[in-house]
Amino acid sequence: MPERRTAELHEAVRRRLEEHNIRYTTGRRSVVTALVRVDGPESTAELHRRMRGVPLSSLYRSLTVLDEAGVVEKHHDADGLARYELAEWLMGHHHHVVCVDCGTVEDVSLSDEDEEMIGRLARKIADRAGYRETGHKIEVEGVCPSCRHD
Amino acid sequence: MPERRTAELHEAVRRRLEEHNIRYTTGRRSVVTALVRVDGPESTAELHRRMRGVPLSSLYRSLTVLDEAGVVEKHHDADGLARYELAEWLMGHHHHVVCVDCGTVEDVSLSDEDEEMIGRLARKIADRAGYRETGHKIEVEGVCPSCRHD
DNA sequence: CACGAAAATGAGAATCATTATTATTCTAGA
DNA sequence: TCTAGAATAATAATGATTCTCATTTTCGTG
Numbered sequence: 001m002p003e004r005r006t007a008e009l010h011e012a013v014r015r016r017l018e019e020h021n022i023r024y025t026t027g028r029r030s031v032v033t034a035l036v037r038v039d040g041p042e043s044t045a046e047l048h049r050r051m052r053g054v055p056l057s058s059l060y061r062s063l064t065v066l067d068e069a070g071v072v073e074k075h076h077d078a079d080g081l082a083r084y085e086l087a088e089w090l091m092g093h094h095h096h097v098v099c100v101d102c103g104t105v106e107d108v109s110l111s112d113e114d115e116e117m118i119g120r121l122a123r124k125i126a127d128r129a130g131y132r133e134t135g136h137k138i139e140v141e142g143v144c145p146s147c148r149h150d
Numbered sequence: 151m152p153e154r155r156t157a158e159l160h161e162a163v164r165r166r167l168e169e170h171n172i173r174y175t176t177g178r179r180s181v182v183t184a185l186v187r188v189d190g191p192e193s194t195a196e197l198h199r200r201m202r203g204v205p206l207s208s209l210y211r212s213l214t215v216l217d218e219a220g221v222v223e224k225h226h227d228a229d230g231l232a233r234y235e236l237a238e239w240l241m242g243h244h245h246h247v248v249c250v251d252c253g254t255v256e257d258v259s260l261s262d263e264d265e266e267m268i269g270r271l272a273r274k275i276a277d278r279a280g281y282r283e284t285g286h287k288i289e290v291e292g293v294c295p296s297c298r299h300d
Numbered sequence: 301c302a303c304g305a306a307a308a309t310g311a312g313a314a315t316c317a318t319t320a321t322t323a324t325t326c327t328a329g330a
Numbered sequence: 331t332c333t334a335g336a337a338t339a340a341t342a343a344t345g346a347t348t349c350t351c352a353t354t355t356t357c358g359t360g
Contacts (some may be wrong), residue, residue: 023356025308044346055310060347065308076226080317081346097279108275118271122290125258129247131292132300138288140272142281150282173327175337194317205339210318215337230346231317 006036009090013071020069030054031062032071032086040096040105041075041083077103095137099144106144156186159240163221170219180204181212182221182236190246190255191225191233227253245287249294256294 013032014024034050035042048059063084066072071090075083078098083105085091093115094107110118122136163182164174184200185192198209213234216222221240225233228248233255235241243265244257260268272286 023307025356027309056346057311057348058309061309064348074228076228076230078226080226080230080232082230095275097276097281099281100284106279108278110271110275114271114274117267118288121260121264121268122288124264125245125260125288125290126247126292128258129256129292130295131247131249131290132298133290133292134250135291136288138268138272138275138286140275140281140283141285142276142279142283145280148282173336175326177338206317207319207340208338211338214319 006033009036009086012090016071017069022065022069027054027058028062028066031059031066035072035084035086038085040107041073041077041085043077043081043083045081047084075105077105079103095140097140097142097144099147100141101143101147104144108140156183159186159236162240166221167219172215172219177204177208178212178216181209181216185222185234185236188235190257191223191227191235193227193231193233195231197234225255227255229253245290247290247292247294249297250291251293251297254294258290 010024010029010032013029017024017028030051031047034047037050044056044059044063047063048054048056051059063072063074063082067074067084070087072084073087075085075096077083078100085107088094091107092109094109097106097108098104118136118138123133125136126133160174160179160182167174167178180201181197184197187200194206194209194213197213198204198206201209213222213224213232217224217234220237222234223237225235225246227233228250235257238244241257242259244259246255247258248255268286268288273283275286276283
């Protein structure tokens with residue numbers, strides 16, 4: 001991740017938090033920094049491991065604040081544990097591949113045509129149930145390169 | 151849900167459990183019965199409410215056993231709480247619409263052509279990350295009929 | 301620069317869904 | 331009927347997440 005991009009990203013986050021009257025403190029900044037480095041939703045346990053010295057309670061609170069401000073998005077893995085990633089407006093629209101073996105999640109982007117196709121299908125699914133669609137994603141399960149041995 | 155179909159379903163479950171040397175007891179049967187009635191993954195809390203008199207610990211154990219035998223599938227909602235539904239080989243392949251407001255989940259089926267299209271996209275996503283695909287689903291978010299007031 | 305108010309932090313306690321334990325009850329087969 | 335193994339129910343334990351509150355930091359203002 002280029003440094004210039006990272007700086008711009010922090011600036012964008014700062015502005016976003018400003019709109020919500022929330023301070024962009026060093027603690028919150030370090031959470032965002034940790035999330036920039038990974039290429040998929042990361043568990044709180046792993047984030048805590050990476051951020052030595054940060055109390056778990058503070059990490060949780062920072063993530064909650066950032067989630068409410070729309071800076072990060074909260075997901076849950078197969079065990080129901082929380083996983084966080086930077087929001088789509090920061091990282092771009094993408095989908096997830098989940099390894100059924102080790103549980104890691106990776107981001108994948110598709111072409112505009114493929115995205116359009118998924119969008120149409122998602123809208124069709126929503127319509128069929130009488131819902132007004134607000135978002136969608138494809139969750140793909142598979143065996144990751146380091147777990148497959150065929 | 152026609153009674154004949156329900157009887158066939160119970161019979162199919164019984165055979166499945168038999169293969170795993172697991173008894174199809176009345177407790178487990180009542181869990182399956184409760185799951186037949188709903189049209190989407192149901193929370194354990196709601197299932198427990200519907201099955202008056204069944205201890206929570208027994209419900210959890212039954213769900214675990216049925217999950218291990220492949221009779222039910224476990225999901226997690228936006229809060230990370232467990233939700234269960236009958237497995238795809240019993241209910242057919244389908245997708246979920248989640249109400250962003252009240253959290254209810256509903257099943258939706260698509261045409262064979264649309265499913266094929268999703269399958270192709272899912273495989274493309276898996277390939278791009280070097281994964282061997284084992285499954286996929288579209289998660290659609292929206293506002294359900296009873297929550298929308300436009 | 302100093303002050304005061306509001307916000308943020310850290311340490312630990314509390315919560316709550318889920319899982320483990322264990323004693324009791326049930327079931328299938330001899 | 332008797333017995334061994336399976337299933338159940340009640341309860342305790344676990345563990346991720348949230349809450350509390352005392353302390354610290356930040357920001358605006360004089």
